Amino acid sequence: MTVSGGLAGVHQQVTLRGDGSVRTSDKGESVVRRASAARFDELRTLLADPALADVPDVTRDMGAADMFQYTLRFDGRTVVTDRSAGEPALDRLIDALAEWLPGHRPRVPVSR
Numbered sequence: 001m002t003v004s005g006g007l008a009g010v011h012q013q014v015t016l017r018g019d020g021s022v023r024t025s026d027k028g029e030s031v032v033r034r035a036s037a038a039r040f041d042e043l044r045t046l047l048a049d050p051a052l053a054d055v056p057d058v059t060r061d062m063g064a065a066d067m068f069q070y071t072l073r074f075d076g077r078t079v080v081t082d083r084s085a086g087e088p089a090l091d092r093l094i095d096a097l098a099e100w101l102p103g104h105r106p107r108v109p110v111s112r
Helices: 037-047 050-054 088-098
Strands: 002-005 010-016 021-026 029-034 068-074 077-081
Touching: 010 037, 010 088, 037 088, 050 088, 068 088, 077 088
Parallel strands: none
Antiparallel strands: 002 010, 002 068, 010 021, 021 029, 068 077
16 A cells, blocks of 8 residues: 655555565655564455455545545555545555554544
């Protein structure tokens, strides 16, 4: 997953590898950590959620400015979102992967 955009010009990446390692990068700094077996299984379960098959390849609010853009590559697909569409399976995956990013703060749900 790559997170980019926002007012500060963020560009962060998190990569989950099959061996349970998680590589993150932010502003040219790269770190590799290991996920616990339970955490790795949780991430794999989120990636295998059948509801992800119904998520559109692109969901963005073209009228919004300075939103983060999330690009995810999984299962042979690339999905791009700014999270404006409220795709629960995708949101759960993004939240779980974002926990590995430097300076991560939990997402505050938006009332609809």
